[in-house]
Amino acid sequence: MIHIFEPILFDTTLRDGSQSEGVSFSIGDKIKIAQRLDDYGIHYIEGGWPGSNPKDEEFFVKAQNLNLKNTELVAFSSTKKIGINVENDVNINKLITAGVKTVTIFAKSWDFHVIEALNISCEENLKLIEDTIKYLKYNGMNVFFDAEHFFDGFNHNAKYAMKTLQVAQDSGASTIILCDTNGGQIPSRVREIIKTVKKEINVPLGIHAHNDSGLAVANSLVALEEGVEQIQGTIGGLGERCGNTDLSILIPILKFKYNLPLTSIKIDKTTSIYNFVMEIANLTPENRKPFVGRSAFTHKGGVHVSAIIKNPLTYEHIPPEAVGNERRILVSELSGKSNLKSKIEELGFDASKFSESQIKSLTSKIKEYEHQGYQFEGADASLKLLIMREFYDYVPDFQVENFKILSYNFGEETSTEAVIKLKVKDKVVHAVSEGDGPVNALDYALRKALEDFFPILKDIKLIDYKVRVLDSSSGTASKVRVLIETKDSERTWTTVGVSSNIIEASWDALIDSIEYGLYINNCSETKSYSNIKM
Numbered sequence: 031m032i033h034i035f036e037p038i039l040f041d042t043t044l045r046d047g048s049q050s051e052g053v054s055f056s057i058g059d060k061i062k063i064a065q066r067l068d069d070y071g072i073h074y075i076e077g078g079w080p081g082s083n084p085k086d087e088e089f090f091v092k093a094q095n096l097n098l099k100n101t102e103l104v105a106f107s108s109t110k111k112i113g114i115n116v117e118n119d120v121n122i123n124k125l126i127t128a129g130v131k132t133v134t135i136f137a138k139s140w141d142f143h144v145i146e147a148l149n150i151s152c153e154e155n156l157k158l159i160e161d162t163i164k165y166l167k168y169n170g171m172n173v174f175f176d177a178e179h180f181f182d183g184f185n186h187n188a189k190y191a192m193k194t195l196q197v198a199q200d201s202g203a204s205t206i207i208l209c210d211t212n213g214g215q216i217p218s219r220v221r222e223i224i225k226t227v228k229k230e231i232n233v234p235l236g237i238h239a240h241n242d243s244g245l246a247v248a249n250s251l252v253a254l255e256e257g258v259e260q261i262q263g264t265i266g267g268l269g270e271r272c273g274n275t276d277l278s279i280l281i282p283i284l285k286f287k288y289n290l291p292l293t294s295i296k297i298d299k300t301t302s303i304y305n306f307v308m309e310i311a312n313l314t315p316e317n318r319k320p321f322v323g324r325s326a327f328t329h330k331g332g333v334h335v336s337a338i339i340k341n342p343l344t345y346e347h348i349p350p351e352a353v354g355n356e357r358r359i360l361v362s363e364l365s366g367k368s369n370l371k372s373k374i375e376e377l378g379f380d381a382s383k384f385s386e387s388q389i390k391s392l393t394s395k396i397k398e399y400e401h402q403g404y405q406f407e408g409a410d411a412s413l414k415l416l417i418m419r420e421f422y423d424y425v426p427d428f429q430v431e432n433f434k435i436l437s438y439n440f441g442e443e444t445s446t447e448a449v450i451k452l453k454v455k456d457k458v459v460h461a462v463s464e465g466d467g468p469v470n471a472l473d474y475a476l477r478k479a480l481e482d483f484f485p486i487l488k489d490i491k492l493i494d495y496k497v498r499v500l501d502s503s504s505g506t507a508s509k510v511r512v513l514i515e516t517k518d519s520e521r522t523w524t525t526v527g528v529s530s531n532i533i534e535a536s537w538d539a540l541i542d543s544i545e546y547g548l549y550i551n552n553c554s555e556t557k558s559y560s561n562i563k564m
């Protein structure tokens with residue numbers, strides 16, 4: 031394997047990451063992310079562009095009090111404005127007053143961009159680079175030089191692209207970062223170009239790769255193999271368009287595939303920093319994200335689970351704990367007895383008390399339910415109730431006798447009323463409630479009937495209700511699957527119902543949701559798992 035040296039890790043989540051569609055960090059968000067990146071052990075954090083907006087400017091003021099231990103904060107900007115002296119450029123002067131020692135300056139290294147975007151001559155662009163870097167150096171700054179569109183520039187006019195690097199080097203840049211700004215390069219070309227650059231440029235090189243071809247991590251690795259010293263990227267691959275090199279993937283690769291010590295990095299915090307940044311960015315974490323996604327170490331196929339239980343290395347390339355992730359086993363129609371046994375344990379039962387024929391019968395039952403449209407892999411609470419109803423002397427806290435839904439339409443308004451009859455502790459209870467639609471009315475009526483018996487219900491709240499049409503070919507008579515997510519003060523759980531009648535599917539999921547909530551809050555008369563039916 032090609033040997034590489036431990037790179038300098040440069041995170042631009044707060045700058046390029048904030049250029050992601052749908053992401054807008056507040057100053058408080060930026061401060062929190064900077065602290066987490068520092069704790070994680072990143073060497074440099076690009077905090078923003080102080081000349082771009084007051085928020086970034088204020089961030090650098092507030093960041094003075096951060097007391098960062100492992101990381102150095104960097105401020106970002108373009109080269110100076112065209113047509114003014116650099117000393118008079120407000121944007122460049124804001125870098126000097128940002129309270130940082132290191133700045134990143136980006137400049138055009140593709141002649142096409144110089145002419146089309148900047149509308150100046152190639153010579154004038156070289157002068158922008160020289161003046162800006164020399165001025166910052168004169169003011170005591172360490173300057174990283176981002177050669178924007180370097181690879182595209184090299185492909186079209188290598189001589190000019192190289193000239194921009196040469197000017198940056200001669201003007202005093204301490205590291206030159208080759209940018210695949212449009213994300214269109216392939217690894218073999220990145221390798222060739224870096225080999226050529228290394229023959230002519232003596233300062234350390236870096237890479238800033240975008241992911242428009244899905245190759246940002248691969249291109250960064252090739253660059254490292256060619257001796258580039260600084261890798262730029264973001265947590266979760268946030269960034270303009272398709273994003274940047276994903277450090278949540280790249281860092282574990284460096285650690286576990288290239289066996290680099292990465293002494294500063296707390297590698298077992300990789301999953302938590304990924305989830306943290308996604309939460310702050312108000313984005314849903316990607317389940318299938320390598321290393322850090324919820325599904326990265328989740329096993330579904332019976333063949334896989336059977337082997338995993340014998341030895342996890344059979345279907346895992348690294349242990350999930352190494353990156354702070356966890357192994358999960360799913361139960362579905364693709365399950366064998368191994369999934370079931372493992373899931374039974376995970377749900378809190380003692381799998382060894384189940385006979386082989388009980389496991390077999392449960393496996394077939396689940397497959398039959400899944401055939402009807404149920405999906406238990408995301409509905410552990412319904413699965414646990416199914417096992418208790420099937421195999422234990424379990425008595426639910428209430429039993430439904432019947433329910434009725436009445437809807438009245440008065441011109442523009444429709445009102446809905448639910449009437450239910452339950453049996454609770456040998457008493458028959460009736461309740462009536464109105465609601466915003468049938469499911470809401472049923473929920474209210476159910477709570478009305480039960481709250482006197484189980485005051486804990488006030489803490490049990492429905493937080494999500496999802497309906498999925500399973501077979502749209504039958505039109506309005508199609509089967510639907512309803513998933514309900516519920517929470518109490520400590521936990522959340524999900525239940526499932528399936529029917530061609532949306533109210534019935536919702537009702538089944540709702541009943542499971544409330545029944546399970548009462549059960550885990552110790553309201554059930556029968557809690558023990560020892561009385562398994564033989």
Ligand SMILES: CC(=O)SCCNC(=O)CCNC(=O)[C@H](O)C(C)(C)COP(=O)(O)OP(=O)(O)OC[C@H]1O[C@@H](n2cnc3c(N)ncnc32)[C@H](O)[C@@H]1OP(=O)(O)O
Binds near residue numbers: 081178211
């Ligand atoms: C590849 C990258 O991701 S680089 C980072 C890109 N990030 C951002 O653009 C986010 C922050 N940007 C901003 O807040 C604004 O664009 C600002 C404040 C920088 C500039 O705003 P405005 O002055 O209104 O200009 P506008 O955004 O319309 O256009 C960009 C200007 O920068 C100029 N410019 C672009 N690159 C450079 C450069 N390397 N050096 C000097 N000027 C440059 C453009 O020619 C254009 O100038 P013009 O208005 O005279 O045509």
Ligand SMILES: CC(=O)C(=O)O
Binds near residue numbers: 046238
């Ligand atoms: C500098 C930068 O963000 C880029 O070239 O993509």
